[in-house]
Amino acid sequence: MALFSQRNKSVLPGFGLSLGFSIFYLSLIVFLPLSALVLKTFELSLAEFWQVVASDRAIASYQLTFGASLLAALINLVFGLLVAWVLVRYSFPGKKVLDALVDLPFALPTAVAGIALTALYAPNGWIGQFFHAAGIKVAYSAVGVTVALVFIGLPFVVRTVQPVLEDVEKELEEAAASLGANRLQTFCRVIFPALLPSLLTGFALAFARAIGEYGSVVFISGNMPFKTEITPLLIMTRLEQFDYAGAAALGTVMLVISFSLLLLINLLQHWSNHRHGGVK
Amino acid sequence: MTEVVVNSVLSGKDSARAQKLRQATAEPVWLKVLLTGIALCFLTLFLLLPLVIVFGEAFAKGWQVYLASITEPAAMHAIQLTLLAAAIAVPCNVIFGLGASWAIAKFQFRGKQLLITLIDLPIAVSPVIAGLCFMLLFGARGWWGEWLNDHDLAVMFAVPGIVLATVFITFPFVARELIPLMQEQGREQEEAALTLGASGWQTFRLVTLPSIKWALLYGIILCNARAMGEFGAVSVVSGKIREQTNTMPLHIEILYNEYQFAAAFAVSSLLALLALLTLVLKSALQWRAARDYAEAARLRSAD
Numbered sequence: 001m002a003l004f005s006q007r008n009k010s011v012l013p014g015f016g017l018s019l020g021f022s023i024f025y026l027s028l029i030v031f032l033p034l035s036a037l038v039l040k041t042f043e044l045s046l047a048e049f050w051q052v053v054a055s056d057r058a059i060a061s062y063q064l065t066f067g068a069s070l071l072a073a074l075i076n077l078v079f080g081l082l083v084a085w086v087l088v089r090y091s092f093p094g095k096k097v098l099d100a101l102v103d104l105p106f107a108l109p110t111a112v113a114g115i116a117l118t119a120l121y122a123p124n125g126w127i128g129q130f131f132h133a134a135g136i137k138v139a140y141s142a143v144g145v146t147v148a149l150v151f152i153g154l155p156f157v158v159r160t161v162q163p164v165l166e167d168v169e170k171e172l173e174e175a176a177a178s179l180g181a182n183r184l185q186t187f188c189r190v191i192f193p194a195l196l197p198s199l200l201t202g203f204a205l206a207f208a209r210a211i212g213e214y215g216s217v218v219f220i221s222g223n224m225p226f227k228t229e230i231t232p233l234l235i236m237t238r239l240e241q242f243d244y245a246g247a248a249a250l251g252t253v254m255l256v257i258s259f260s261l262l263l264l265i266n267l268l269q270h271w272s273n274h275r276h277g278g279v280k
Numbered sequence: 281m282t283e284v285v286v287n288s289v290l291s292g293k294d295s296a297r298a299q300k301l302r303q304a305t306a307e308p309v310w311l312k313v314l315l316t317g318i319a320l321c322f323l324t325l326f327l328l329l330p331l332v333i334v335f336g337e338a339f340a341k342g343w344q345v346y347l348a349s350i351t352e353p354a355a356m357h358a359i360q361l362t363l364l365a366a367a368i369a370v371p372c373n374v375i376f377g378l379g380a381s382w383a384i385a386k387f388q389f390r391g392k393q394l395l396i397t398l399i400d401l402p403i404a405v406s407p408v409i410a411g412l413c414f415m416l417l418f419g420a421r422g423w424w425g426e427w428l429n430d431h432d433l434a435v436m437f438a439v440p441g442i443v444l445a446t447v448f449i450t451f452p453f454v455a456r457e458l459i460p461l462m463q464e465q466g467r468e469q470e471e472a473a474l475t476l477g478a479s480g481w482q483t484f485r486l487v488t489l490p491s492i493k494w495a496l497l498y499g500i501i502l503c504n505a506r507a508m509g510e511f512g513a514v515s516v517v518s519g520k521i522r523e524q525t526n527t528m529p530l531h532i533e534i535l536y537n538e539y540q541f542a543a544a545f546a547v548s549s550l551l552a553l554l555a556l557l558t559l560v561l562k563s564a565l566q567w568r569a570a571r572d573y574a575e576a577a578r579l580r581s582a583d
Contacts, residue, residue: 013480015386018378019383021379025379026376026395029444034413083319098323100560106502107555109505111548115532115545117330120329150326177305212404212409214406214408233408235408235409239415262404
């Protein structure tokens with residue numbers, strides 16, 4: 001059977017129209033531009049391609065982009081779980097406001113987040129002054145990049161873990177307790193395994209989002225080549241030098257990585273739904 | 281709730297056991313306080329303070345500077361352009377979101393999982409890459425650059441490019457809100473409506489649309505917030521010509537790089553207000569959706 005052909009004919013109308021329109025729109029807005037990117041990359045010979053994507057400056061930018069994204073996603077994994085736990089299990093004044101505020105990084109434009117975080121963590125900023133006194137440079141360093149990426153990624157972990165945690169049945173914990181498990185054992189052996197797929201999904205989402213992030217990082221990083229230059233910024237620099245093929249080559253590398261991550265996330269989500277369905 | 285049940289059942293001589301069970305399924309008070317404290321500190325540091333500093337810096341030089349910053353011609357033009365881009369991008373993506381979620385949720389077909397993955401793609405693709413792609417299509421040395429130039433049509437460094445980049449970045453948001461909800465709702469209700477003689481369009485308008493309205497509204501406000509705040513993709517395609525192709529986020533960047541911090545934060549405060557409004561509307565919609573859901577469950581159990 002051909003791709004996108006219907007199985008088990010439905011009585012509902014509009015299959016051809018809705019699917020046809022979706023695929024047409026998707027092709028126009030996403031496929032066509034992305035194929036332009038990949039085809040542009042093919043204008044380079046393999047040696048030229050390699051020279052662009054494996055240059056010292058590019059490798060330094062990958063190290064910063066992936067290192068900071070990984071660190072930020074790990075910080076979000078720990079604190080996102082903690083925040084989700086506190087929001088689901090405990091009650092305290094102002095909880096609903098905080099719960100709503102968790103989505104702020106989704107809703108706040110990245111440029112606004114970028115200048116706000118820079119103002120906070122600059123050497124004379126509200127928080128930066130304490131780090132400055134301790135001799136730690138936050139803004140205009142890799143630490144600042146990580147701070148911005150933590151901000152951007154936080155809702156992904158909280159919002160994937162929260163619904164699963166809400167559905168973990170209290171009876172299971174009571175059963176564990178009545179069988180003699182202490183609280184830590186119950187958490188490690190009963191609750192944590194149920195949360196694991198959603199934690200991993202949230203982690204991967206935060207990581208994927210962080211890799212491509214531009215707006216918030218560009219203000220706080222200082223943009224020093226080889227030191228605080230992220231890959232999206234390097235692409236921007238190539239574009240400003242009218243080196244379109246070079247920019248496309250770097251873009252293709254990032255695109256392949258993003259797409260692989262996305263496939264991984266979908267697999268994780270599939271696993272998560274499966275596991276989650278199994279618990280019920 | 282189970283704690284209450286346990287307490288009432290095991291009253292009297294068994295209350296010691298209940299106490300023990302409660303201890304076993306909850307953390308000690310000191311740990312609760314400690315965990316809540318850490319979470320609050322983290323959220324204050326990473327969410328609350330950035331929000332507070334935007335408004336603090338915006339009014340640092342007083343009301344007059346604030347008002348002047350948001351009413352100067354360049355700022356006003358940036359606001360208009362941002363509103364225009366969102367006004368085009370959001371309806372396009374609503375139509376796509378409705379179509380895609382109808383096809384995905386109501387029918388079984390091969391390649392469905394692939395389609396869902398592809399819809400998510402713009403979330404994972406760096407905005408800079410999105411902008412770059414449009415540059416390669418419409419830019420002076422792009423696929424159609426020469427043709428556009430010959431016909432005196434401007435896409436890059438002009439409003440159409442900004443709209444296209446915004447559509448690309450924001451297109452998953454409506455579809456992502458609708459697909460899981462519509463999948464969960466299944467298609468029995470639509471099938472019943474058709475059996476009773478409703479036309480396809482009537483079924484969609486009178487059966488499907490009312491049951492997805494809150495999720496649809498939420499998708500729209502989220503899509504709108506992202507459309508107005510988009511920075512990376514738009515900064516590649518806009519050319520940043522003041523009073524011509526500057527959106528609000530780009531205007532903020534220019535002001536900031538010119539060390540006009542109070543003005544940059546003043547324009548930022550408008551976008552921060554939009555973000556806060558988005559969060560308030562989101563909470564209100566969730567509350568309404570939960571109420572409708574409870575009402576439906578009550579009616580069903582009354583039958």
